[in-house]
Each structure stands twice: as structure tokens, then as C-alpha cells.
Amino acid sequence: MTKIVGLSGKKNLHQIMYVCSILSQSLMLRKTFLYQVFEKDKTLFAVFMLLIIGQVFFTYKHVENTPFFHFGMYSAMHHPHQTYTVYNIAVSENPVRSLDFHDSQREMVYNTIATYDGLKQLGFKDSLDKVISKRLSGHRAEYARSVLLNNAKMDTPYQKWLFQYIADMRMIKTPLLEVSKQHVSYNPDGSLTVNDTAQTLFKLRYE
């Protein structure tokens, strides 16, 4: 016993502790889900490993690539803006407000209006074009542009689609749709001040 406590004994003690830690780690490892899968179903283990590696890779790249998702839940930095854009929709000259729509329907309506607004400001130049130019060239790039990008030809079809999509749910008297935007800014008490008069994005009389 005294020998163990001696100089060479200290070395042995370290070795024993090292072996113990390896053993305990491997025991812990054996309890893990992945180890159990590895033991009992090698094919499934390989699939899980591929999925984990894929998830780690795309997380590292900060890119979402289905089925490797990014769950930020508002983790990106947000800063207050001077102004915010709000939209007005009128069908048959009657205002339609955002909570008149169901949740997933509201996303369809307001997200596309914001995109349409952005495209109009850029002369219908889709920002995704830059990514296509980086990733592809030649005929492939041309084909990708034809299936992945928005363009000026979509201007009137979009207006008609929005009318149909909204009007389908309502009994309308006159087939008229008007979408306009305004800029608002926040007051110190959290209420809003409208900064300008409504600017019409489009007015459509559907035939």
C-alpha cells in the first residue's frame, strides 16, 4: 500500500484513474441512443450519422437546405428602424384588414404584397439572380432563371391572382382591388404616427 503512495505509486494511481475514466466513459457511451442504434441497426446508424453530419455542415455554413433546417426563432440581430411600411387592401372599395385572414392565408397575402412592392422598386429585378450566376452558367443558368425568378411579366398576373385569391372568400359587388402602402413610425408610447399619404401600388378592375 505504501509503495502505491510512493513516486512510482503516483504514476500507477494516474494510470488506474485513466483506465477508470475510459471505462466509465465507455459505459456512459454504451447508454447513449446512438450507441444502441449502432449496436442493433447498423444501416439506421449510418443514416443517422449522415443526417447529423449534414446538419452540422449546413449549420456551420449558416445555410438552410431542406431537410437540414435552421431554427433561429428570432435569433438574428434586430434594430429599430425609423419607419415601417404598412399596406392597405381594399376590395370593392371596402377595406380588408390583416386579421380578416386566417394565419397561413395572411402570410400568402401580405408576404406576396411586400415582395411585389420590393420587386417594383427594383424594376422587377430578382435578387436571387446573383446566386444563380454564382452557382450555374450557360443553359443551366438560363433554365434556372426561368423557373426560379420573378420577372416583369408577372406584374399584371400577380394583381389578378391577388384579386382572385382574396375575392374567392368574399361576396363582392364590384370587381375592384386596390393595394396601397404607407410609412409609419413609432411614438415613445408605442403607438404609431402615419408619415405620408397612401401610395397606390396597384388598382385593378377585374374583367
Added chain:
Amino acid sequence: MSEPVTQAQIDIRARYFYLGCVLIFAVRFVSSTLFSQLSQPVLIDPGIDNTYWLFHWLGIPHTVTHSVLWSAVLDILIFLLPIMASLIPGRRIVAFLFTVLVSIYQITYSTYAIHHYHSLLGVLFLSVPFWFGSGQRFTFVWEAARYYFFFIFSSAALWKLSSGALWEPSQMQAILMSQHAQTIYEYPDSMLTHFHSYLIAHADIARLFLLAGFAIQLSFFGGFFTKKFDRLYLALFVAFFIMNYFLMNIISFELFIFCLVLLDWDKIAHQTTKRA
């Protein structure tokens, strides 16, 4: 851990899961967002996701929304497949087809709604275990879905730490300002508007909600190590989404399908057998 399940136990889970899916798509139907109801949409946003690009390359989102026949057939199948899968024990092929269909719907809807949504991921990931019959593989894939659920929340906590958003005093205030501009403008006198305006005016109090959300998300790391607290996580999960509704006006009820991975299925199977 990971005991193989019997076909009868899988059937019980399938009944809960697929009937939940029918409910989810019934709400989507009422919301006019099924394939045919999208009314042949025009504007798209596939983003930089390669899988979305592949789907568009193959013309899938366009076909399933612009073809009257395809959109109608798929709308029927989105109800028919889960109903069939909830009833028949030999559901493996039906289950696989349902996963494929939900993937197509998820990519199609997100493309035309101009945002890559995650709300249907519970339906998508929990549909995978039903590709397999009774035995160990079903259990492993079901457990993997449970781990994925915990990954969703805990990774959100890590992102908040790594981006520094958690330390930014005006982060929550800025999120609320951007999120609620439209509703505060349209409904200046509603109760929720008063609540949101109050938080926007009091950034410190708004920040407490961000920290509470972060704490909940971070706590989900525990789920990787033990199942003892799954009932507590279930309560936290529900609390998180109630908070999400009042704070952000986001209704994430479709993600509630993930609750199934937190339930005690042995107990449910026992009670079902007892009743039978």
C-alpha cells in the same frame, strides 16, 4: 431505453398522429391554402435552398398548383392518406406516400408564401417512423424524432447566444416593432395592440420575455439526457406557444403534433387495452 414496440402500440400512435394531421390540414383547408386553393399563385421565393431549387427544376410546385387535375387529386390525398394510415395496420407504403406529399406541400406553400416555414415539420418528421413495422427500427426512429424536437428548441437558444441577440437591450423591442406595425396600424384600440405598444415603449420589460423564451429553449437541452421530465417539457412547450401567440401573434398549433413524442405511450397503450 428503446424497447421494441408491438404493432398494436404502433397502431395507437398512428391513430393519434394521423388524426392530428387531418385536423391540421382541415385548418389549412379553412384557411384556403391547400394546393388547389392557392389559385395558381404567381410570385415565388425558392430562396437559396438547393432542395427547393431541385423541386422547381423538376417543375413540381408549378404543376401541383397550376394543374387543375393534380391540385385536386393531391388535395384529396392529403386527407385520404392520413385517414387510411390511421385505420390500416399495414400502413407502411401509405405512410411513405404521406411523407412525400407533405414534403411537396411544405415546399410548395413556403415557395408561394415567400417564406420558408417550419410549422409543418412536426408532421413531416413524425410521419417517418410509420414507414417501419413493429420492432426496434420504429422505436429508434420515433426516439430520433423526439431528439429532433429537443434539438429545435435548444439550437434556437444556441443561436441566440452565438449571434449576440440575447445581449442586445433593444432586440425584443425591435422585433415587436417590426412584427406588429401592420396590426397596430390597423387595430389601434385592440387589447393586444395596447399590450404590444406597452412592451415597445418599455424595452426592459420586453426583454424579460426574450430572456424567458431563451430560458425555456435552453432548458430543452435536458431532454437529451433524460425522459424523466418529459411532462414538464410538455407544459413548457405549451407555455412557450401561448407566450408566442400573445407576444408575437404567431399561431404555431401545427407544431403541437410534436407533443406526441413527449407522451407516455406505455401508459396510453395500457389504458387503451384496459378500456377494450
